[in-house]
Amino acid sequence: MAQQRDTAEADRTLKAKHRAIWASGDYPSVAAEIIPGLGALLVEACGVKAGDRVLDVAAGTGNAAIPAALAGADVVACDLTPELLEAGRLMADRSGVDLRWREADAEALPFADADFDTVLSCVGVMFAPHHQAAADELVRVCRPGGTIGLLSWTPEGFLGQLLTALKPYAPPPPPGARPAPLWGDPDHVRALLGDRVTDVSAERRTVLVDRFETPEGFRDYFKERYGPVLAVYRAHAEDPERLAALDRDLAELARRHDRAAGSGPTVMEWEYLLLTAHRTDTSP
Template sequence: MAEATERTGADRALKAGHRAMWARGDYPSVAAEIIPGLGRELVDAAGVGSGDRVPDVAAGTGNAATPAALAGADVVAADLAPELLETGRRPAEQRGARLRRQEADAEALPFDDGAFDTVLSCVGVMVAPHHEAAAGELLRVCRPGGTIGLLSRTPGGFAGRMPATVKPYAPPPPPGARPPSLWGDPEHVRALSGDRVTGETTGYRTVAVERFATPEEFRDYFKQRYGPVLGVYESLADDPGRVAALDTDLAGPARRHDRGTGEGRLVMDWEYPLYTAHRSPA
């Protein structure tokens, strides 16, 4: 019992840290300015339609929830950080999207078994530390024959390499936590799903990011806005040498992945795997 209580306490602390990490900085701007179209692509690929019951799990500001609602679905945006959900409220309303918002842990969703027709997560559930628990919840709340749709980061692509660049500077992850990049490996997702799904497909979506003039501008943008990166810099505040080294390294991926013409803007292709499957019959 004492061991179970200790694990529960550690899990609560871990989730509190995750909530604080995503609430700091300005993730809503990152989602709106870097990957605004990914949610729509996920909604289309999953075949969301009018009247479908849909949760956007680890929704953030609602990158998938808003287009799903605009498609006529009955949507709930669920996220561990209510601050992100609230920030997404006004942009959704301005677009005419009506949806519910609920604070929720992706590893323990507050929904009934089989409550939804289509279960979505757009670069969201991948950050849940315990992959088996999160995958189990996605499957549990999806009705038999329903659809699972996930967008993650390709481990070897730009969007996956940036976290890998920061990792050596970050505090070690807690015991049992698994890296988000694994969700970008189709074999890993298949292993998580097992025989609980049928008709699995994995495609890829590429976002051409052109908003930065220099690698340093890219670095500073994420250094100031993106919670996981901001948190690492805060942990290094008393070590200026490590801060300087991270400054150099974080600009590196943008420099290496630039395919621009040298006309004043970087052009980087960020790749995301898009996975869909159907929940196996009960």
């Protein structure tokens, strides 16, 4: 019993840390300015249509939830971080759509079994630390025959490499937590979902990112706005040498991925995995 209490307390602490990371900086601007079209792409790949009941898991500011609502679906957007949900509400109001926003942990969704026609997540659920628990929940709340759709950064792509570059500067992950970019590995996701899904389609694609003048401009933007990067910088705020090394590493990463190779504004292609599947009739 004591061990269960300790485990539950450790999980609460971990989730509180995750909330704080994503509430820091300005993720709403990152989603809106860097990857504005990815949510709509996922919604289209899932075949969302008017009248469908849709759940967007780890929805953030609603990059996928808002396009799903614009398609006429009945949408619930859930996320661990209330600050992101509030920003999403404002964006939905500006878009003229009505959907429900719910604070929720992707590893313990507060919804009934088989409650949704489509369950999707756009670069969101991949950051839940316990992959199998999150995958089990995605399957559980999707009705038999329904669609599960995931868009995740790949380990080999730019964002996967960015997260890898942060590891030497970050504290070790807690026991059981797995690297987020594994959700961009189709074999890993297939193993998580198992025989509870069928008709799996997995395709690697890229999104063009060309808004930064220099690799250093990318670095400075992300160190101010992207929670996981900002958290690492804050952890070394009193160590100028570590901060300088981190500055160099992130700028060099962007420089290696720069297709323009210094001949103009920085142009990068960030790889992601687009995966869709249908829930089988077996129980989760």
